[in-house]
Amino acid sequence: MVTIDAQVHAYERNHPGRPWTGFLQGPPEVTGDDMVAAMDAVGVDGALLVSPFAMYRYDASYALQVHAAHPGRFGLIKPVDPADPGVADTIADWAATKGTVAIRIMLREDVPTDAADPGLNRILAAAARHSLPVNLLCWVRLEQAGLLAARNPDTRLVIDHLGLQQPFEPPAPVAPFADLPKLLDLARHDNIAVKISGACTLSHQPFPYNDLWDPLCRIFDAFGFGRCMWGTDWTRAVALLTYQQGVEAFRVTDRLSDSDRIALMGESLRKIYDWSPSKA
Numbered sequence: 001m002v003t004i005d006a007q008v009h010a011y012e013r014n015h016p017g018r019p020w021t022g023f024l025q026g027p028p029e030v031t032g033d034d035m036v037a038a039m040d041a042v043g044v045d046g047a048l049l050v051s052p053f054a055m056y057r058y059d060a061s062y063a064l065q066v067h068a069a070h071p072g073r074f075g076l077i078k079p080v081d082p083a084d085p086g087v088a089d090t091i092a093d094w095a096a097t098k099g100t101v102a103i104r105i106m107l108r109e110d111v112p113t114d115a116a117d118p119g120l121n122r123i124l125a126a127a128a129r130h131s132l133p134v135n136l137l138c139w140v141r142l143e144q145a146g147l148l149a150a151r152n153p154d155t156r157l158v159i160d161h162l163g164l165q166q167p168f169e170p171p172a173p174v175a176p177f178a179d180l181p182k183l184l185d186l187a188r189h190d191n192i193a194v195k196i197s198g199a200c201t202l203s204h205q206p207f208p209y210n211d212l213w214d215p216l217c218r219i220f221d222a223f224g225f226g227r228c229m230w231g232t233d234w235t236r237a238v239a240l241l242t243y244q245q246g247v248e249a250f251r252v253t254d255r256l257s258d259s260d261r262i263a264l265m266g267e268s269l270r271k272i273y274d275w276s277p278s279k280a
Contacts, residue, residue, distance in 0.1 A: 001265070001266065002046075003247075004044070004045060004046045004047060004269045005046070005047035005231050006195045006197050006229040006230060007050050007195060007231040008035055008047045009024065010031060010034070010062070010235075011024070011031075011056070011062060012062060013029040014055075018061070018062060021055060021056065022057075023054060024052050024054035024236060025168035026236060026239075031066075032070055035049075035066075038243045045073075046276070046278075048076075048269070049067070049077065050063075051063040051077065053079045058090075060079075060094075063077075064076065075101035075275040076100045077100075077101060077102045077103065077104050078094055078100070082122075084119075087122055087123055088123075091123065091127060091130060092126065092130060094132075101273040101274070102135055103127055104136075105134060105135070106137045107136060107138045115147030115148050115151060116151070121148075124155040124157075125155070127155050128155040133156040133157070133193075133273060134158065136148075136160060138163055139161070139163055139164055142182040142185075145157065145159060146186050146192075149192050150189065152191075153191055158229075159195065160197065161195060162198075163194070164179055164202065166233070166236075167240065169240065170239065170240055171204075172201060177215045184218060193228070193268075196231065199212055200241050200245065200246050201237050208245075210253075216255075220264075225263035227268065229264065229272065234246065
């Protein structure tokens with residue numbers, strides 16, 4: 001079984017040479033070496049390394065540095081700017097860069113809510129041309145994700161973090177799965193997949209988070225395991241659980257068969273992103 005984490009972050013301590021533009025909940029620094037050590041400690045073979053928007057915005061230079069040091073362990077994902085008229089060229093350059101597997105759109109408050117927005121559709125069209133999946137951070141905007149998928153049927157969209165608002169520190173939301181019906185409705189779009197990332201931060205129970213499995217199984221039933229990918233969203237989840245807990249919760253549960261676990265924790269990701277880790 002090849003185990004691949006669908007979303008992790010790595011970043012340097014804030015310094016003048018690569019200053020942070022904002023703040024992400026987590027330790028003062030989690031280098032690429034730190035992330036590899038955490039993965040090795042629990043038998044995670046590889047991960048998708050998402051350049052942290054909160055700190056570096058659209059600059060993925062540190063992620064590229066990490067990949068150069070650990071070329072077999074990380075596939076790289078870069079946020080792109082819907083307001084940038086030259087974003088198609090940015091995507092073309094990213095697609096030609098060694099180690100890259102996808103791009104990301106952050107549907108933040110300053111990004112248009114209109115699914116016909118030219119900037120958003122420019123990104124999705126360019127991603128399709130280069131066979132790059134597009135990760136969407138779209139909590140509270142799941143309906144827009146469905147409309148974008150319908151307008152761009154040749155583009156693979158991946159919903160980040162179950163499409164549900166997740167906490168950066170305790171406690172978990174009172175009703176963490178209130179928007180679950182909106183996510184399940186997206187299953188009718190064949191070009192949408194879902195990251196089951198950061199799910200443990202939604203639990204009201206301690207490890208192994210048994211209250212998660214009924215809502216998660218509804219997602220698996222709707223999308224099928226071929227469109228679902230486990231992930232930790234490390235380091236954002238650090239205030240709520242350890243990395244080991246985020247991994248082991250999906251290994252110890254009896255709610256997954258062996259074949260389901262293989263698909264969820266690596267095999268589906270390998271197919272969706274056309275990427276596999278290698279320790280060589």
